[in-house]
Amino acid sequence: MAYLLHILIIAGIYIILTLSLNLIIGYTGLPALGHIAFACIGAYSSGILALNFGISPWIGLIVGACAASFFGFVIAFPSIRLKGDYLALATFGFGVIVYSISKNWIDLTRGPMGLPGIPKFSFFSYELQPVWAYLIFVLVFIVFTTFIINRVVDSPFGRVLRSIREDEVASLSIGKNVNRYKITVFVIGAFFAGIAGSLYAHYITFIDPSSFTVMESIAVLLMVVFGGMGSIKGSFVGALTLVILPEMLRFLGMPSSVAAPLRQMIYGGLLVLLMLKRPQGIIGDYRFR
C-alpha cells in the first residue's frame, strides 16, 4: 500500500512538471528541452536552505520556485529570439549546464554524493511523516497548479499564447509583444517546475544530480506529448500513465540492469510511434506539426 502511495506521489510531482511544461510547449509552442533543470534548481535551493541555514521547507519552497523562475528568465531572455529547433538546442544546453553545475560545484551541492537528510514539511508541530499525508499535500499543490494554469490559458493572456503558437507573425502584426509573452510563459513554467523540484526534495529527503539528467527532461516532454499538447487533462493522463506503466515492469521479475534500459527503450519507441501516428497525443486536440 505504501508503495502504491509512493508511486502516486511521484506521479503527482510529475503531473506538476508536465502541466508547467505543457504551458510552455503545448500552449505557446516553444520547444523547451531543459525543463528538469528548473526542478533541479528548485530542489537544490530549498534543500540547501533547509540543510545549511535551517530554514523551514515552506520558505524554501517559495525561494526555490522563485529561484527557478529567475533562471527561467535568465535562459529565456537571450534565447527567445531563436527559432524552433535552435531554441530546443539552447534550452537543452541549459539543462546540461545546470546538471553539470549540480554535479561539479562540490562546495555547494556536494556533487554526486548528493544532499542527504533534507527535512520534511511540517504543519506547526505535526511533521508530514506518513506517506498518505504527503500524498494529500501533493494533491493540494496539483489542484493549485491546475487552477493557476487553467486560469492562465483561459484568460486573454492565454489566447495570445495560442495565437503565438499558431502564427507568430500574425500576433506580432496585431501589436502583441511576442517576446514578452514568451518570456513570461517561461517564467511561469519554471516557477511551477521549481515547486515540483522542491516537493520532490522534501519528500525523498535526498537529492543528487542523477535525478535531474537530460533524460528526465525528455521523459517529461514525452508525458506532455503523450497526453496531448495544449491539454490539461492530457497532462494528467500522460504523467500518470508514464509513471505507473514502467512500474509494472518491476513485477515481471527482470533484473534492474535490464529493466532500467528497457523502460528507456519503451519511452523512446513510444515517442517515435506517437510522432508517427498521433502527434496530438492521446486526448489532445491540437495537432502539433
Next chain:
Amino acid sequence: MVVGGIYSLVALSFAIIYKTIRFFHFAHGSVIVAGAYIAYSLSCFVGIPLLLSIVVSSLITTVLGIVIYKTTYSYLRVIGSSNLILAITSFGIFIFIQNLFQILYGAQILSLKTGPVSEGHLIMGGTITNVQISIIVISCLLLVLIRSVVVETRIGKAIRAVADDPLGASISGINPERIIIYSFGIGSALAGLSGGLISLESSIEPTMGLNLILKGIIASIIGGLGSIPGAVLGGFFLGIVENLGIWKIQAGWKDTISFAVLIAFLLFRPEGILGKRTDRENL
C-alpha cells in the same frame, strides 16, 4: 587535438546529413555507438582483423542510417511534419537504440586497447600514440576525400543542389529522395568509422552517443551549419577549447564549457565561423 579529430569526424558526418535534410538528426549518435560496438564485437568475438572490422562496421551502419531514414523520417516528411517533430522523433530513435545496446552489452565500459599506452612519440612536450596520430591523419584524409566527393562528383553536385533548393533540384531531374538516402549513407558510413576509431582510442559505453552527437552538433554550429570545412574546423576548435578549459579549471566542467560556447555562438554568431551572414534568415 585527438579529441578535436574525433569531434570533427562526428561533425563532418552530421553535417553531410544535415545539409540535405535540415533538421537535427539526434539518432546519429546511436549510429556512432552502433559503429563502435559492431567493430568491437567483430574484432573481439569473431576475430576479424581490426581495420577490416572497422570497415565492415561502417558498412553496417550505412545500412542502419538508411533504414532509420526510410522507416520514419521519410514518412514524416511526406505528411509535412515540422523540423521539431522530426528532431523529437529522432531523439526517440536515439533513446531506443542506445538502450538496446545497453541491454545487449551491459552498461559497463568496454575497451579495445591495442598495445601498451606508454608506446608513443614525444612531440612538443606531449606524448602522442600511434593510434592518436592515425585518428588525426584519418580525419584529415576523410575531410579531403569528402570535400572532393561533394565538390567534384555528380552525386556531390546533386547533394548541393538538394541542399540549396529541393524543388529546383527535382525540376532539373534529380530525385531528392535518392540524394537524401545517399547523404544518409555517406554520413552513417562516416559515423561507423568514427565509432570504430573511438573504440580504438578510448573505451566505449552505450551512453557515450549523446555526448558525441551533441558535440558533433555544437561543432557544426560553431563552424557554420551545413558547411563541410566548417564542421571540421568547429570540431578542432571545440576540442581545443574544451581541453584548454579543463586544463585551467576541472575535468568535470567539460560539458558546461562546450554548451556555454554553443549558447554564445547561437546568440552572437548563429551562422558560425564560416557561415555567411545571409544564412541568418533561415535560423
